[in-house]
Amino acid sequence: MAHLSNPQQWVDLYADALYAYALKMISHPDQAENLIQETFLAALKSKDSFKGNSSEKTWLIGILRHKITDHLRSKYREVPVSSLAPEDTNVDSFFDQINETLKKNPGSWDFQPDQLLNKEEFWRTFEKCLQRLPPKTAEAFSLSEMEQMSSKEICKVLNVSSTNLWSLLHRARVQLRQCLQINWFEHE
Amino acid sequence: MNSALMKMMPMISCKKASRLMSEGMNRRLLIKEVMSLKLHLFFCAACKQVLKQLKGLRKLIRTYRNHLILESSNSSRLSQVVKDKIKQTLINS
Numbered sequence: 001m002a003h004l005s006n007p008q009q010w011v012d013l014y015a016d017a018l019y020a021y022a023l024k025m026i027s028h029p030d031q032a033e034n035l036i037q038e039t040f041l042a043a044l045k046s047k048d049s050f051k052g053n054s055s056e057k058t059w060l061i062g063i064l065r066h067k068i069t070d071h072l073r074s075k076y077r078e079v080p081v082s083s084l085a086p087e088d089t090n091v092d093s094f095f096d097q098i099n100e101t102l103k104k105n106p107g108s109w110d111f112q113p114d115q116l117l118n119k120e121e122f123w124r125t126f127e128k129c130l131q132r133l134p135p136k137t138a139e140a141f142s143l144s145e146m147e148q149m150s151s152k153e154i155c156k157v158l159n160v161s162s163t164n165l166w167s168l169l170h171r172a173r174v175q176l177r178q179c180l181q182i183n184w185f186e187h188e
Numbered sequence: 189m190n191s192a193l194m195k196m197m198p199m200i201s202c203k204k205a206s207r208l209m210s211e212g213m214n215r216r217l218l219i220k221e222v223m224s225l226k227l228h229l230f231f232c233a234a235c236k237q238v239l240k241q242l243k244g245l246r247k248l249i250r251t252y253r254n255h256l257i258l259e260s261s262n263s264s265r266l267s268q269v270v271k272d273k274i275k276q277t278l279i280n281s
Contacts, residue, residue: 015270058258095201166215173213174210
């Protein structure tokens with residue numbers, strides 16, 4: 001059974017991993033840092049409830065994941081939907097106007113997942129590409145791919161209809177794929 | 189292709205196919221949608237490639253996520269200044 005280490009050591013041991021996780025979910029580094037601080041504070045408060053069924057790190061990332069979802073939920077609950085400018089989910093700029101084929105050949109991505117897992121540069125490029133997406137578009141993608149949340153849940157968190165969600169995810173995938181192709185795979 | 193079949197199942201564009209590919213990653217497509225996407229992919233090498241890349245990216249992100257949670261070593265990302273600030277907050281709380 002796992003035991004908790006001294007909370008003073010948590011920051012040195014886990015802050016980098018939490019930050020790496022948060023940056024895949026939240027585009028603003030400042031907000032990501034705040035959420036990490038909140039995670040440690042919440043962990044400190046609830047350290048007596050740590051059962052030791054998972055590792056300390058898994059436990060902390062679990063708290064962070066809740067913090068991120070709560071942050072997104074309140075972000076979109078507090079602002080009336082009508083007052084938000086709808087995000088541009090149009091994908092027209094990626095396709096030929098007349099025959100609707102991709103403007104840029106997709107190219108080939110030859111990669112082994114194992115090789116990219118520890119390539120820090122790749123994940124920084126990935127984060128930059130995510131940051132170039134409109135916020136809600138990026139968040140919809142991260143909730144779907146990183147959190148593996150169901151569409152129903154994502155709609156609730158982001159306060160959107162399912163048709164709106166399909167548009168957000170489509171735009172995210174089209175743009176992210178092209179961004180990774182241009183900024184990573186074409187140079188590999 | 190048989191013209192009667194073409195009438196029943198008109199060829200969709202790459203833009204429409206990419207929308208269906210994306211939606212298919214989050215919901216179960218209708219049979220009609222599956223058929224028109226499959227037909228498109230049969231003729232379009234570029235879209236077939238895109239679908240392969242999207243599926244590869246999904247797998248990569250999910251593996252990375254588990255790796256981040258389970259592996260012990262992570263490269264340093266957060267600045268020491270921020271780490272010190274958080275430590276101080278923890279001590280004061």
